[in-house]
Amino acid sequence: MYQYNEVDQKLVDERVEQFRDQTRRFLAGELSEDDFLALRLMNGLYVQRHAPMLRVAGPYNMYNSAQFRKLAHIARTYDKGYAHFTTRTNLQFNWPKLEEVPDILAELATVQMHSIQTSGNCIRNTTTDQFAGVIAEEVEDSRPYCEIIRQWSSLHPEFAYLPRKFKIAISAAPDDRAATQVHDIGLHIIKNEAGEVGFEVIVGGGLGRTPMIGKQINPFLAKEDLLSYLEAIIRVYNMNGRRDNKYKARIKILVQAMGIDKFREEVEAEWAHIRDTDLKLPQEEIDRVKAFFKPFDYDESAAQDNSLEAKLAEDEAFNTWYERNTVAHKVDGYRIAYVSLKPYLKPAGDITADQLDLVADLADRYSFGEIRATHNQNLVLADVKKADLYAVWQVLAEAGLARPNMGTITDMTVCPGGDFCALANARTIGVADQINEKFESLDYLHDLGELKLNMSGCMNACSHHHVGHIGILGVDKKGEEWYQITLGGDDGSDAALGKVIGRAVASDQVANTLEKVVEVYVEKRLEGERFIDTFHRIGMAPFKEYVYAPAN
Missing domain, CATH: 3.30.413.10 (Sulfite Reductase Hemoprotein, domain 1)
Known part of the structure; x- marks a missing residue:
């Protein structure tokens, strides 16, 4: 992981003091709202529905354990005890006080972090594959x-x-x-x-x-x-x-x-x-x-440790998590492990201060002190010995961070929506809860296989709904919240934009509508076929016909 030199640190420290003075002058009435707008945006500060929102940079998905502990401290001291990961692998605080933002930035600078260029009309945070290296x-x-x-x-x-x-x-x-x-x-x-x-x-x-x-x-x-x-x-x-x-x-x-x-x-x-x-x-x-970014000093003896197989055989819940939430590593004896930020009936991408500390501890003990964020709002411990996976899973499960749903319909990418964002046309968190309740069964969930679901509260598409296999967009119709559904999007190597299936549905019908979409997939799929593959093969018509069929 890159380490700041004297020039890097000086730049960030001076930026903090510059913004501290700008904030002081704004609060004293010496800077107008318009003059302060560009200055705060260049330092990652927005004005949301309820309070300012500060966006912290997570360059190319990477964090270390000291940074996570600092973020936990900030969440407890200056916010409401939690933070939120975004689709650009940044982290947001939703409840800071404007007059305390310079203090937060000063705290961030002590662990080589900042909010520079996380907003505004500039070059934003460059992102990459969470498995890079x-x-x-x-x-x-x-x-x-x-x-x-x-x-x-x-x-x-x-x-x-x-x-x-x-x-x-x-x-x-x-x-x-x-x-x-x-x-x-x-x-x-x-x-x-x-x-x-x-x-x-x-x-x-x-x-x-x-x-x-x-x-x-x-x-x-x-x-x-x-x-x-x-x-x-x-x-x-x-x-x-x-x-x-x-x-x-x-x-x-x-x-x-x-x-x-x-x-x-x-x-x-x-x-x-x-x-x-x-x-x-x-x-x-x-x-x-x-x-x-040179490779870590991996333990060559890790490949000879066969204790993982016994744990997989004796603990079904661990086996399920291993199959769904871990990925092959290029070094024999190691595995990549997901930390799920999609707990049941909790906002996607949110993480508490205690959880930040816990993930930092796990990173130090089992993954060389590094943590990565994904563009679909989860975390990754990239270098875990296979023999340590059971211990990691136990800690994550106890903390509510081990839901075995990576890549499934409940691994939703969801913006905060109208509950927080002043730009949103509709709320998303309650609708996500509705979908979670509908597709709670793990057996059913895993049988459906890979299915990307993305939901945005407005056309700004912060959650990339256009490229979800299933996309959901909140829209406003005469003061009421409705939801437009698209099918066939993809953000991978065969990137494609989803197509609208038909008229928008009311908020209480979103999960029921998705259930109908899934029923068509289950009926029409060939063996081993993913949802997106079935959609490409049969097209939109069967889905549209069934979803909008008159009720008997």
């Missing part, structure tokens, strides 16, 4: 390149006020777990025919009011050209993106308006001016950053 099938660990992008983009003077927010994601494995194709820029680490490692570059993806899948702008970019090419793309966007209408300001709108060929031509022309400048990325710098 620990899975066998990846081309190369993506995290060093995320860190290189973070250092380049942090407080970039030219890109502080882009037409709109800007998001980058990187994937290095055949299975895209970073949703790269629905980002402003998606980077795929690949090998060309000569065996050289570089990047396929995707541009113009995004969700929100105008969802789009990104388009390939460069099939193979050399590593040394990474920063100059990114800079060229964002310069073209910065110069040509719309600023007169925030709904048409994202790069996806510009790419659509220009066409990918014309946009590529503009980028190539800009790139020609800057390609051979100090933006060129030398191998020595890549190696320097890679050194922060």
Whole structure:
């Protein structure tokens, strides 16, 4: 994991004091609401329905145990005892007092954390695969390149006020777990025919009011050209993106308006001016950053320990968790373990201060002190010995963090919705509870297999409802909350936007409607076929016909 140097720490410390003065001047009436708006957004501070909301950066999904303990302390001291993980692997505090936010930022700085560029029209937190560095099938660990992008983009003077927010994601494995194709820029680490490692570059993806899948702008970019090419793309966007209408300001709108060929031509022309400048990325710098992410000192004897098999055979509940909530590790004798933030009838992505401390303790004892967040609001302990999995599971189960539902319909990605967000048209937490109650049976749940369900409370699509196998969007109809359902979306390697099944349904009918959708799947699926595969094979018509069939 990257460690700050003196320059990094000084930058973050000075930023805290700068914002402390800005906050003091605003509270004293020396700064207007409009003047303070841009300043607070650049420091991750929003005004929500009930209180300010502070978003803390989780660069490329990574946290360490000291940071989790600090987050737990902040949750207890400045908030209501809990926090919330987002789809950009950041963490949010929903109840801080405005006058105490500078103190929170100062606390964060002591453990190399901050809220810089977690909001505002700038380059946001770069995200990646939660399994980066620990899975066998990846081309190369993506995290060093995320860190290189973070250092380049942090407080970039030219890109502080882009037409709109800007998001980058990187994937290095055949299975895209970073949703790269629905980002402003998606980077795929690949090998060309000569065996050289570089990047396929995707541009113009995004969700929100105008969802789009990104388009390939460069099939193979050399590593040394990474920063100059990114800079060229964002310069073209910065110069040509719309600023007169925030709904048409994202790069996806510009790419659509220009066409990918014309946009590529503009980028190539800009790139020609800057390609051979100090933006060129030398191998020595890549190696320097890679050194922060070198493999841990794994225990070679772990592969000879066969105690896991006995535990799996004697404890059915543990076996279920192992099958659903752990993943193969590239080092023999180790396993990747999920920490579920989708407990029954609790808001998705929420975690209490006590749970933060508990996960920190588990990380220290069993996973080299590191924790990762996923873009669908769970956590990962990436380096657990197989022999330690039973002990880890016992602790997680006792703390309500071991629900064995990863990748199922109840592993929902859900924004806080109208219960918290001032932008939301509808609530989501109660509807999620309704769905949990409907699909509570583990036998039924696991029989359904992989099924991604995403629910957003408004068109901003913070929970990526467009790319859920089943997507749910809360809409307002004359002051009443209704829910629009889409089918067929996907955020993986075969990214696709879901299609609306039909008219919206009332809030108390969402779970019943999903049950009908699932019944069609169960009836029509072939052996071993996932929901999304069945949908692609039979299309929308059978689902629509059954869901909206007249009641007998």
